[in-house]
Amino acid sequence: MSTKVKKIGVLTSGGDAPGMNAAIRAVVRTCAFHNIECAGIYRGYQGMIEGDFKEMGARSVNNIINKGGTILKSARSMEFMTPEGRKKAHENLVKNGIDGLVVIGGNGSFSGALLFNQEFNFPVIGIPGTIDNDIYGTSHTLGYDTALNTVVEVIDKIRDTASSHNRLFFIEVMGRDAGHIALNAGIGAGAEEILIPEEDMGLDRLLDSLRKSKASGKSSSIVVIAEGDKIGKNAFELKDYVEENMPEYDVRVSILGHMQRGGSPSCFDRVLASRLGVKAVESLLDGKSNYMAGLLKDEIVLTPLEQAVKGKSQVDKELIRVSDIVSI
Amino acid sequence: MSTKVKKIGVLTSGGDAPGMNAAIRAVVRTCAFHNIECAGIYRGYQGMIEGDFKEMGARSVNNIINKGGTILKSARSMEFMTPEGRKKAHENLVKNGIDGLVVIGGNGSFSGALLFNQEFNFPVIGIPGTIDNDIYGTSHTLGYDTALNTVVEVIDKIRDTASSHNRLFFIEVMGRDAGHIALNAGIGAGAEEILIPEEDMGLDRLLDSLRKSKASGKSSSIVVIAEGDKIGKNAFELKDYVEENMPEYDVRVSILGHMQRGGSPSCFDRVLASRLGVKAVESLLDGKSNYMAGLLKDEIVLTPLEQAVKGKSQVDKELIRVSDIVSI
Amino acid sequence: MSTKVKKIGVLTSGGDAPGMNAAIRAVVRTCAFHNIECAGIYRGYQGMIEGDFKEMGARSVNNIINKGGTILKSARSMEFMTPEGRKKAHENLVKNGIDGLVVIGGNGSFSGALLFNQEFNFPVIGIPGTIDNDIYGTSHTLGYDTALNTVVEVIDKIRDTASSHNRLFFIEVMGRDAGHIALNAGIGAGAEEILIPEEDMGLDRLLDSLRKSKASGKSSSIVVIAEGDKIGKNAFELKDYVEENMPEYDVRVSILGHMQRGGSPSCFDRVLASRLGVKAVESLLDGKSNYMAGLLKDEIVLTPLEQAVKGKSQVDKELIRVSDIVSI
Amino acid sequence: MSTKVKKIGVLTSGGDAPGMNAAIRAVVRTCAFHNIECAGIYRGYQGMIEGDFKEMGARSVNNIINKGGTILKSARSMEFMTPEGRKKAHENLVKNGIDGLVVIGGNGSFSGALLFNQEFNFPVIGIPGTIDNDIYGTSHTLGYDTALNTVVEVIDKIRDTASSHNRLFFIEVMGRDAGHIALNAGIGAGAEEILIPEEDMGLDRLLDSLRKSKASGKSSSIVVIAEGDKIGKNAFELKDYVEENMPEYDVRVSILGHMQRGGSPSCFDRVLASRLGVKAVESLLDGKSNYMAGLLKDEIVLTPLEQAVKGKSQVDKELIRVSDIVSI
Known part of the structure; x- marks a missing residue:
């Protein structure tokens, strides 16, 4: 890439996550710092197809670093999966x-970015949100640390009532196919048992563990x-299975749901978002493309987008x- | 009642609520202040039957004013519904x-207290928790204000993600047969619509309201x-009904559940608990019985327990x- | 007043408080509900003088009910204290x-409103923020309940470290000449002693109380x-005085300061703001003027602005x- | 060390920090898991000198993972700085x-541990709290992540009122001689300028930066x-200096103080505390001594205590x- 990037577009795509706004702010301000232009693209790839853009200067991202969600909104776009859709977007x-282009999102969003790059040789850097x-390629995605704190605070509240009534609670947390949230928030919340996709505990071991808990005086x-x-x-x-096999337990279920996606980002997520936003823009300015900026062993590094996906x-x-x- | 009360028992019963510990603290310390003894009774009426008591002095309730749940634990007691159970409890x-006796709990707990008083002429004052x-007889029960804040904070988080994705959320809150939590937290959270038991809105009006919301640009x-x-x-x-009738909406459901029962009490609940605890003990010392201490028009007043029930x-x-x- | 109000201006004035945005939202939407116009006036009376107005419709107050501060900004205006300033404002x-006009603010703001009304016979309703x-005339001002929770949460944190180190903390809270915050948050935080302007405790009684605390095992x-x-x-x-007289104490001081003014409003403040906003606009529509809408004994009532001041x-x-x- | 450790003592020393209780819990339970005894030592080295010990089993650390402060209390001990004091402690x-011995604390606490080890060849492992x-030797100390979140939440509140009034705030945060808290919380809170010990910015550059901020439309x-x-x-x-040189600014000061030390630990701190507690005990069981367990590049590692100091x-x-x- 011989000519320097002159105007960067930034979008959020896929499920929203706390810290996305902090990343948008960092992207916009790094552009301002390096005297290049920046455009916000609304509703992810769908807004790219519809031309839903807005010029953004340093002041247009005031007071958003602490806001959950994404001011650029997010959406899943079926149209972007078609060659016609991507052509319109490119135009x-x-x-x-x-x-x-800076794409803030998850695996699906990065796959789209890869495809787009292959077709139009368009410079793109991803930020994991x-x-x-x-x-893959980052020890922490944006929003993860905040979600852990949200889950742990909620389970703290549930434990208040659980221990007042000597109850057993099953609490389902988000994470799709990954057990990161369950495992870390489970330890943080002092859970007696944690069930994650990466490890099939088996029903027998679960009952066994609950019996040991009970016997130990919990x-x-x-x-x-x-x-x-x-x-x-x-x-x-x-719940049904355990109540059948351990009738001494009064079991309750709580599905934490979408509250895990919202809330003001933690300091960790805000700092990470700021660092990744700076890195993404400066990587584009350096002529790099097809990378994801991530955090590995406490350092901001680039991973080829294809590996990340x-x-x-x-x-x-x-x-x-x-x-x-x-x-x- | 000619002889003055010399030792007060305090228990929490029914569903736990934030502020119960603050009330226990106030009861125990008001006893200490007036130089009478105090005993904590564990697990509500069931602990009374089993003699699960503990002497409590001013220092035994240090650092609990800010804790959710109840250090005396709570339970529902089938045995207390029998004359034999109540006889054991009295003995x-x-x-x-x-x-x-100071009973911190809800309607069911007060019914038990009334029955107990009738059978044994035992002095009892209730605190609504x-x-x-x-x-009835109090504008605010202990824990209500805290639960409202919990619900509103959670819906704030959900709104972050709802507005990032242009979604419709149905959020179910607690309240048993009463719409207090839904109505107040609904207004506080800026809900577009609130469904409560006291008012049958009807499915048509709900759809109508959602359509108006949409049309108004929300x-x-x-x-x-x-x-x-x-x-x-x-x-x-x-959710199914709305999605069928308004396919343009992507509807999600969140059942907030037991987290609403826990958490550190709000300042309002701590102050209310302190005032009610003082009132309950001093009412017993004044020879009063069969009343509930409550808050009406900003003043602490007594309501006959029978009316409260x-x-x-x-x-x-x-x-x-x-x-x-x-x-x- | 024979002709009905057709367009309402709303401003925030004096120190900002959580709930002001919720009140602005309620004023704007009540206008929309009753099909009259509404204009936001920026920076209080100063913006009125400078003509810093903005038309506001129902959608312009989306997603502000949970925000601290005031989107209309606040300022103290020296110019409004002059007849020339008020004349410009009226023009x-x-x-x-x-x-x-709906004025959201405190005593100083209401005095200005009164003066303005006397000079120009301009309809005005106040909301205590x-x-x-x-x-006077309301049991709760907007922001008070939120500030109590903020103070109590901060003192909870300080108590963690105080009790880990057996320390004595003096914590100064806001409230100007009034002890409401100190007294209620003090009880809520389990303070050993509370010093308020309404009651001169005297240094001797303070030392005495601290000695009793120590002796009691705290x-x-x-x-x-x-x-x-x-x-x-x-x-x-x-701190100096106590350390001199009770060298056994390691005393620390914490001045809570402006954090007490910010933060997302509590559910109580949001609901109160909504009710007061509706009342203020509907009072103007009813031809009323020179009143403050307030909460007394759980009901929304009007108090003559002169009495409130x-x-x-x-x-x-x-x-x-x-x-x-x-x-x- | 040929004989295996049979009973571990654990203490907290120096300034308390959120996560210390989670670390105590992990130490106690790791002992229980490996079937060795554990004793809690109260008030740091002072309690060691006074023999203020308590046997601790797995159930004695229930429900403390989410509590700020330290249930073992902390203190600075002058007596431990003397050979006689340390001799008594050893006895x-x-x-x-x-x-x-597991010592949870900071640099001063580790120096004491080193000295103690040298004199009595007593096995000791440190946990940075x-x-x-x-x-040195850990990217994160216990309590640091929590403090960052506390600071950022408080500054978020202050910003509400700052931006309502167009004010400049100087906010002093903790950190002793290190700028970690200021730098990270400053970025997280969106601070316009950050002053840290590691970098002498100079008064001129500060004024310059504030003028640029103002000019940029902030x-x-x-x-x-x-x-x-x-x-x-x-x-x-x-504040005085800036007000003199930039009279257009209304400057306020807020010293955050001890609240930064308290509060329920973040998920990060709870998980880190759990991992470090397990590592500390298992290192002693492995015959290791004079190390600090820390987190480096996302892994739990040992650093010689002398290097850490x-x-x-x-x-x-x-x-x-x-x-x-x-x-x-």
């Missing part, structure tokens, strides 16, 4: 003088379940051992 | 020198539903009108 | 077709001081007794 | 059968100052550049 970018932390218990858990039963079926983020198995120990 | 009180605010909508709502459908059935707390219908106006 | 209102709760202590306290020493001087809001002295008992 | 450990993040500004900042003026002197933790200078860019 809109060209028409608006946009010659570089999803509470699920399921992206009066109430919290079991955290990842939504993608592989034990073969959802939270309500688990194909790779699999792993949960730290050592944490399962830690959980087994501290929940004794 | 335990007498054996422990307890000659006055439930998040549902469904008790990009996302929150509907708050009281768990005891009379519209005849639960949140999931409503039989009366019905009403939602403020004017609030329905306010909600209709501010959600335009 | 601007007339020029913009505004024929009714200040965290200090020092306004390992740490929190003293809450209203900023306008009359004991004649500020928090740092008190001249009257004095009282702290509930019974709370001082409650505090003495529960802090034993 | 108490021996008398109680304690043959391994301080909000200041100023310890209506309010937040400057975050580390308590150990080297600019040579404290926050109040800075002598080394200097560095702020990430790249973050200063990021702050300059995103605050444009």
Whole structure:
């Protein structure tokens, strides 16, 4: 790439996550800092197809660093999956003088970005934004740390009532096919047991564990379940199973749901978003393309977008051992 | 009652609520202040039957004013519904020198207290503790204000993601047969529509209201539903109904559940608990019995327990009108 | 007033308070509901003088009910204290077709409104907005409940470290000449002692109380001081005095400051703001003027603005007794 | 060390920090898991000298993972700085059968541990607990992440009122000689300028930066100052200096103080505490001594205690550049 990028477009795509606004702010201001233009693209790829753009200067992102959600809105676009859709999108970018793209989103969004780059050789850098932390090439995705705190605060409240009544709670948390939220928030909330997709605990071991908990003198218990858990039963079926086999327990179920996606981002997510936003823009200015900016071993690094999409983020198995120990 | 009360027993019963610990603290310390003894009774009436008592001094309630749940635990007791159970309970009180009782709980707990008083002429004062605010004789029950803040904070988070995606959310809140939580938290959270048991809105008016919302340019909508709502459908059935009739909406459901019962009490609930605890003990010292201490028109007053049990707390219908106006 | 109000101006003035945005939203939407126009006036009376107005429709106040501060900004205006300033302000209102005014603020703002009304016979209704709760004619001002929760949450954090180190903390809270925040948040935070302007405790009684606290086995202590306290020493001087007289104490001081003014409003403040906003607009529509809408004994009522300005809001002295008992 | 450790003592020392209780819980439960005994030592080294010990089993640390402060209390001990004090402390450990020590604290606490180990060849492992993040050998100390969130939440509230009034705020945060809290919370809070000990900005550059902020259209500004900042003026002197040189600014000062030390730990701190507690105990069981368990590049590792004490933790200078860019 011989000519320098002159105007960057930024969009958020897929499920929203706390920290997306902080990342948009960083992208917009890094453009202002380096004296290039910036355009916000609304509703992800769909807005790119519809030409839903807005010029953004440093002042247009005032007071958003602490806001959940995304001021650019997000959407899933079926049309972008078609060659015609992507052609329209490209025409809109060209028409608006946009010659570089920052895509804030998850795996699906990155796949779209890859395809777009292949077809039009359009410079693109990804920023991982999803509470699920399921992206290869970064130890933390934007929104993940905030979601952990949200989950832990809610379970703290549930434990108040659980321990007042000596109850057993099954609490289902988000994470899609990944157990990151369940495992970390489970440890953080002091869960007695944690069920994640990466490890099939089996129903027998669960009953066994609950019996040990009871025998050890625990009066109430919290079991955290990842939504993608592989034990073969959802939270309500688990409740029935346990009540059948351990009638001494009064079991309740709580599905935490979409509240996990919202809220003011944690300091960690705001700082990470700021660093990734700076990196993304400066990478485009350096003539780089097809990378994702991420955090690895406390440093901001680039990973080829293709690896990010194909790779699999792993949960730290050592944490399962830690959980087994501290929940004794 | 000619002889002054010398030792007061305090218990929490029914569903737990934030502020119960603050009330226990106030009861214990008011006893200490007036130089009489105090015993905590664990697990409500069941602990009374089993003699699960503990002497409590001013220092034994340090650092609990800000804790959710109840350090005395709560339980529902089938045995207390039998004459034999109540006889055992009375014998335990007498054996422990307890000659006055403070019952922190809801309607069911007060019914038990009334029965107990009738059978044994035992002095008893009630303190209304439930998040549902469904008790006659007090404008606010302990835990209600805290639950409202919890609900509003959670819906704020959900709105972040709702407005990022232009979605419609049905959010079910607690309240048993009363719409207090739904109506007040609904207004506080800026809900577009609120469904409560006290008012059958009807499915047609709901659709109509959602259509008006959409037409008025609202990009996302929150509907708050009281768990005891009379519209005849639960949140999931409503979702299906709306999606069928308004396919342009992407509807999500969130059942907030037990988190509403926990959490550190609000300042309002802590102050109210302190005032009610002082009033309850001093009423017993004044020779009063069979009353509930409550808050009416900003003043702490006594209501005969029988009225509290039989009366019905009403939602403020004017609030329905306010909600209709501010959600335009 | 024979002709009906057709366009209402709304402004925030004086110190900002959580709930002001919720009140602005309610004013704007009540206008929309009754099909009259509404204009936001920026920076209080100063913006009125400068003609800094903006037309506001129902959608222009989306997603502000949960925001602290005021989107209309606030300012103190020296110019409005002059007849020339007020004349300019009036001309601007007339020029913009505004024929009714809602002033959200405190005592100073209401005095200005009164003067303005006397000079130009301009219809005006006040909404009490200040965290200090020092306004006659309402049991709660907007922002007061939120500030109480903010203070209590912060003192909860300070208590964590105070009790880990067996320390004594003097914590100064806002409230100007009124002890409402100190007294209620002090009880809510479990303060050992509370110093308010309405009651001169005297230094001897303070030392005495701290000695009793120590003797009773308390390992740490929190003293809450209203900023306008009359004991004649500020928090740092008190620290010196106590350390001199009770060298066994390691005393720390914390001035909570402006954080008390910010933050997302509590559910109570949001509902109150909604009710007051509706009442203010409908009062103007009813041809009323020179009143403040307030909450008294749980009902929304009007108080003549002159009384609101001249009257004095009282702290509930019974709370001082409650505090003495529960802090034993 | 040929014989395996049979009983571990655990203490917290120095300033308390959120996550210390989670670490105590992990130490106690890891002992239970490996079937060895554990004793809690109260008030740090002072309690060791006074023999203030308590046997702790898995159930004695229930429901503390979410509590701020330290249930073992903390204190600074002058006596432990004397050979006689340390001798007494050693005798108490021996008398109680304690043959391994976990010290949770900061640099001063680790120096004491080193000395103790040298004199008595007593096995000791450190866990870094301080909000200041100023310890070599770990990217994060316990409590640091929580403190960042506390600071950012408070500044969010202050910004509400700052932007309502177009004010400039100087906000002083903790951190002793290190700028970690100021730099990260400053970026997280969207501060316009950050003053840290590691970088002498100079008064001229500060004025220059504020003038640029004003010129760029910012209506309010937040400057975050580390308590150990080297600019040579404290926050109040800075206020005077700026007001003299930029009379257009209405400057306010807020010293956040001890609230930064308290509060329920973040999920990050709870998980880190759990991992470090497990590592500390298992290191003692492995015959290791004189190490600190820390987090480096996302992994739990041991650093020789001597290095931890002598080394200097560095702020990430790249973050200063990021702050300059995103605050444009």
